[in-house]
Amino acid sequence: MSGTFVGMPVFPTAARAALGDTQLRHNLAHATGVIRAKRAKLVDEVEAAHAAGAPGGWEDLRLAGAAVKQRALDDLAGQLELLEESLTKAGAVVHWARDAAEANAIVARVAKSHGADEVVKVKSMVTQEIGLNEALEAEGIAAWETDLAELIVQLADDLPSHILVPAIHRNRAEVREIFLRRMKDVGRPAPADLTDEPKVLAAAAREHLREKFLRAKVGVSGANFAVAETGTLVVVESEGNGRMCLTLPEVLVSVVGIEKVVPTFAELDPLLRLLPRSSTGERMNPYTSTWSGVTPGDGPQEVHVVLLDNGRTNALADQVGRQALRCIRCSACLNVCPVYERAGGHAYGSVYPGPIGAILNPLLKGTGEKQTDSLPYASSLCGACFEACPVRIDIPEVLVHLRTKVVDGHRGDFPPKxxxxxxxxxxxxxxxxxxxxxxxxxxxxxxxxxxxxxxxxxxxxxxxxxxxxxxxxxxxxxxxxxxxxxxxxxxxxxxxxxxxxxxxxxxxxxxxxxxxxx
Amino acid sequence: MSAAREAVLGRVRSALADVTPTPEPVVPPITSALSAAPEGHVLDVFVERVEDYKAVVEQVDAEGLAAHLATLFEPGQRVVVPAGLPAELAAAVPVAVTEDDGPLTAAELDAVDAVVTLAAVGVAETGTIVLDHSAGQGRRALSLVPDRHVCVVRADQVVADVPEAVARLAGAVSAGAPLTWISGPSATSDIELDRVEGVHGPRTLHVLLVAADTVGPVS
Structure with a gap:
């Protein structure tokens, strides 16, 4: 099982340790450099089409993406009720969870009701946020991560350090060593002649996970978007592990943060254009799956959706900070951030690292705790994150606002700071x-x-x-x-x-x- | 858990006490110059962009489609043919595996060599094909577990960009159909951001683009 972020030191302490790791700095500089260049090329491509006479460029697309998410958030109660109604009509069972413990208990209950001692998982930020794997483990249920990077992190008993590429801090030689050492403990061993070529490593992951996909009874996912009008959940991925988990098991449980709602199917359009370009630097990711509850004769015949708060309503109540709930978890802000590029993701002490993590964590958890309070200061306020954000979250504005909150929290301190x-x-x-x-x-x-x-x-x-x-x-x-x-x-x-x-x-x-x- | 429901919705309402919702849906801008381009150019870009993701693309005449399909397989290869695939295409594969006698298990699907499907929409700007899993496209697992996916796309199914694709697919989604958007074979960039094609989904994607209005599902 992966470790947890509980008890992490404050950002400056953790960052100092990370900065001393030359291998980490090399891996990060390379990876963020590659992904920045890919994204920039595609943004230029959209801009070039605009210059040639097409109506609308990248900025117009960002405005549309931000407007869609904001429209959903502004009417969140109504949208959630509509989503619940559409999902129920489509044959899904809708659950509500106030916090991590409630959500974890629901997933465990569903798995147990089918006698499952294991689940296969689609890469999902929200299930990491709530510590689902650890909670299931405590109930005697093994949760297998099936995304390649998540698999690397899980096998190494490590922590994710990037939203999109959780093993960004590991290079190929390290991945080979982890596979050779650990795969045999949890299933099909890595082949003895494993090299450090990414293609060979990916093939080893395919072989290792296939038996798990084929026998899995229960799949667990998050969702990138949830369309209220049609009760449609959307998962955006690359490897096909997502499709495996969403399609082959008999039972599917999706944990969905309440901020994932999109009002109509048509309004998915700008988000589907913005997300892959901002995230992996592709015009479109290899696979996007959408499903609306149960499809007779196709895929899981028992579908559960857990609508999760876990601090999102705290963020929603913050008039400056609520824009952070527009986040579509693309990680463009991480890749352009000079602080993230040098300190890496672990220093932020959360599954949400980088500039978005520096605002999301205090907004979800509230200020007042030392580690969380150190995050709004993990920035030079250079503004690169705002420029890169596909849904125009003004991260620097929220950082400054949260610094004020942190300082306000110490007004009465004795002795004063x-x-x-x-x-x-x-x-x-x-x-x-x-x-x-x-x-x-x-x-x-x-x-x-x-x-x-x-x-x-x-x-x-x-x-x-x-x-x-x-x-x-x-x-x-x-x-x-x-x-x-x-x-x-x-x-x-x-x-x-x-x-x-x-x-x-x-x-x-x-x-x-x-x-x-x- | 209705207590949780009321609590969450209550918190949402009180958090948004200062906000007035916008009832009108957002109308996103068209960003691709392709939306105004002639059809021939749109098809050229579709081919180029699908190839860009390391998929194989061939343009085939409707009359020669079945014969060409037959050349794509080795003798004896077992190929899944979904219900509703035109009979001449189903007849063109070496050994056709059907679900006429009940659904195949995941393990049985894992043991076949390939799958042939139709598609619902092609998107030129992004090099994407979309399945809505209606007749001729099969349930989702059929185009997922076999290692090779041969997909027949009609020229009139190819649109310029995502906005048009979403408009064409809205009906299927409203009717409850799942969608699978496929852009090239499965891939990962998880190790040093080095892109590798072929992970869990089909490692080979073979797109056959045929002239308009000639190949459709049979009921």
Whole structure:
């Protein structure tokens, strides 16, 4: 069974460890680079068609995708009731789950009612979120992951590190070693002459899993979309493992987050165009399956759908953060994020890593817990994630909003945080001109001293302040703070009468660059 | 679990107290220049894009379809023919395996060499074929478990892009039919983002594109 993220350290601690792993950084840089290039090429292709006279480009498609998801969310209660009605009419059994424990119990109950001691699983983020595999294991039911990357993660007793490519942190040699060592413990062993060629490794996974597919009684899936109007669930995949799990078992249980609703079948269109291009960098993924409840004579004849909240209504109640529920789990934001590319997915301590994870986790779980509270800060706010997002989630806006929530949560702390003390001090100084003058004098003095002592300078010659002491040490550990100018603007104004008197006094070297811009 | 239902819906309603829903469906833009292109060009792009995903595509005359189909198999190969496949196509495979005497088990399907199906829609922009599993296309497992899928697509079934495909398929979905959208053979990029064709679904996809209006399912 895979491990869990419970008890992970805060982001800066976990990221520091990840940054020290050169193999991991190599694997990540390669993989994110490849996938970014593939996506960019297809976005350009859509744009080129637009320039040739077609109505609508990539941005129009993003707007449509965002509008569809937003429309569903704005009327979520009505859409969910409609979905339930359509599913029931189509022969599915609809269950509701407030949290992970309820959802897990429903899946376990269904499996047990058929005497199953194993289930085959389609790759699904939501079942990882609720820890379904571990919950089933506790009930004596083995949950077999069938996506290649999930299989690698499961066999290695590892954690996923990417939404789309959970084993992105592993290279081919590592995968070969995992298959040779572990496959024999849970089923058909890997062939002894296994090489590290991806084609050979994929073939080994095919052989290993086929016996599980053919004998499986119960399949478990998530859903990429759930169409309210028709009661249709949609699974988007590549390998065919999804089709196997959705088609061959007698019983199918799908765990669906309530935010997956799409109002009408026609409105799936922009999402089906956006998702594969943003996700795997393909015009279309190899397989998309849609099904509406039970199809007589075709596929599972007993179909269950579990509609799951698990914090989604918390996110929905947050007026700034609710847009995160538009997420279609494409992982484009991970691939373009400079922080993710270097720190990798494990550092985020959640099945949802990267920029979307940095907002989704606090929105679902609420702020106030140390690890979760560290996530909104795992960003330089560069905005690349917003630009890449196919459903236009303004991730930087939500990050800043969540930082505010985290800070608000510490307003009454005693002793106060260093940042709060600094802000109080700044408020004291800026609220009165004579106080500000005093602070400026002190700052100018320290600037003269620090400027002389400084061993490094910014381009242009302005000296840096070097490493600060006290609570500020962590901040300057990774950044250069300019040495304070020896003269403040107000001092300069008084001395030169707003620049009308000749600037005769030679100013100390530390203000050279400022002098140039006057 | 009706308590859970009421709780979840109640939380949703109170979370959205400040929001007014939009009743009108979103009308997405057409993004492919192909939507305005002549039919011949659309078919060329369909062929190019299906091939792009390492599938085999051949354009065949309707009259020569059955004879050509016969050349695709080795003697003695067992091929699943779904109910509703035109009789001349079913007769063209070396050993036809049918479900006339009841459904095949997954293990029995695993033991056949190939499957021949018709399709519902082809999408040029994305190189996709869509099955709605009506007559001549078989239930979903038939085009999944065998290692080779030969799919007959009529030229008049090929549309420019996803919006037109969704419009054509809406009726089947409303009637409760499942859909399978297929873009090339099964594939994975899970190891170092290196694309490998052929995992769990058919490792070979063979598309036969035939002139319009000539091949249809039989009831």
């Amino acid at each position: 260093a940042e709060a003390v600094a802000m109080k001090g700044a408020a004291w100084a800026f609220s009165d001109a004579s106080r500000l003058g005093l602070v400026e004098k002190a700052s100018g003095l320290s600037g003269r001293v620090l400027g002389r002592l400084s061993k490094s300078a910014f381009p242009g010659g302005r000296p840096t302040a070097g490493r600060l002491a006290g609570p500020a040490v962590a901040w300057t550990g990774a950044r250069d703070l300019p040495a304070p100018p020896a003269e403040s603007f107000r001092q300069w104004w008084a001395r030169t009468d707003g620049g009308t008197r000749p600037d005769s006094t030679a100013t100390p070297s530390s203000t050279t660059t400022e002098g140039e811009t006057r």
